[in-house]
Amino acid sequence: MDKPSDDVRDNFVKIVPRADESEFDRSVLGMNLKALARIYDDVAQKQQNFAAALKLRGLSVSCPRDCGLCCEHFMPDILPVEADMLAYHLLLRRPALIQLVFQDADKSARSDGCPFWNAEGRGRNCLVYEGRPLICRLFGCSTVHSKKGEPVFALCKQFPHNPQVPQRRYIGAQQIQDSFGAIPPAMSDYSAMILGIEPDGVSSRMPLDKALPPALNRVALMLQMTAKPA
Numbered sequence: 001m002d003k004p005s006d007d008v009r010d011n012f013v014k015i016v017p018r019a020d021e022s023e024f025d026r027s028v029l030g031m032n033l034k035a036l037a038r039i040y041d042d043v044a045q046k047q048q049n050f051a052a053a054l055k056l057r058g059l060s061v062s063c064p065r066d067c068g069l070c071c072e073h074f075m076p077d078i079l080p081v082e083a084d085m086l087a088y089h090l091l092l093r094r095p096a097l098i099q100l101v102f103q104d105a106d107k108s109a110r111s112d113g114c115p116f117w118n119a120e121g122r123g124r125n126c127l128v129y130e131g132r133p134l135i136c137r138l139f140g141c142s143t144v145h146s147k148k149g150e151p152v153f154a155l156c157k158q159f160p161h162n163p164q165v166p167q168r169r170y171i172g173a174q175q176i177q178d179s180f181g182a183i184p185p186a187m188s189d190y191s192a193m194i195l196g197i198e199p200d201g202v203s204s205r206m207p208l209d210k211a212l213p214p215a216l217n218r219v220a221l222m223l224q225m226t227a228k229p230a
């Protein structure tokens with residue numbers, strides 16, 4: 001289903017406060033979200049370790065405060081479990097933002113970017129930061145694998161030039177370690193971990209705005225099924 005009916009949309013918020021967390025956590029969906037949360041925590045830990053290593057060397061390699069350009073005009077492709085996590089975040093913490101998904105879906109001339117990009121955010125441009133998918137967590141601080149299987153760390157073009165790390169690309173674990181003191185998380189490793197939660201989901205990867213309506217339905221339904229009796 002691409003889009004919930006108005007009734008379902010209106011009921012999203014009403015049903016959520018009555019969810020029984022322990023029942024929800026025991027559901028397959030709840031367990032999948034917990035597994036994903038552990039992976040996201042691990043990414044954050046690796047990024048903190050990387051930032052700490054840079055600090056030890058007195059290196060400044062980070063996003064300018066008011067940037068956020070990487071998600072302007074960008075629509076992430078996400079797996080169903082990532083859509084479920086974002087739906088869970090919206091339903092429980094940011095229900096007022098749910099309308100942005102449907103406002104965009106209702107437009108005849110579609111906007112070309114993520115519905116949660118806030119151009120006025122001044123460095124806090126993501127309206128769903130805590131629930132954002134993996135690719136958004138890795139912007140600017142991750143490695144990809146070269147054809148030879150080596151990690152490659154490319155500094156974002158928007159990072160200010162730093163003479164201590166003059167190259168834009170660092171190739172191989174040794175070069176990255178020698179230059180920065182640590183290695184950022186590898187995108188493909190974490191993508192594979194997330195695929196491991198729901199291996200069948202690989203063929204269902206889709207743009208965030210398409211993935212969210214069915215995810216909102218799935219998560220709202222499970223919250224309803226695990227709701228505390230009135």
Ligand code: SF4
Binds near residue numbers: 067159
């Ligand atoms: S990763 Fe690059 S484009 Fe994105 S916020 Fe950081 S500096 Fe800006």
Ligand code: SF4
Binds near residue numbers: 075118125133136
């Ligand atoms: S979810 Fe947030 S970080 Fe990701 S593309 Fe949308 S606005 Fe950017």
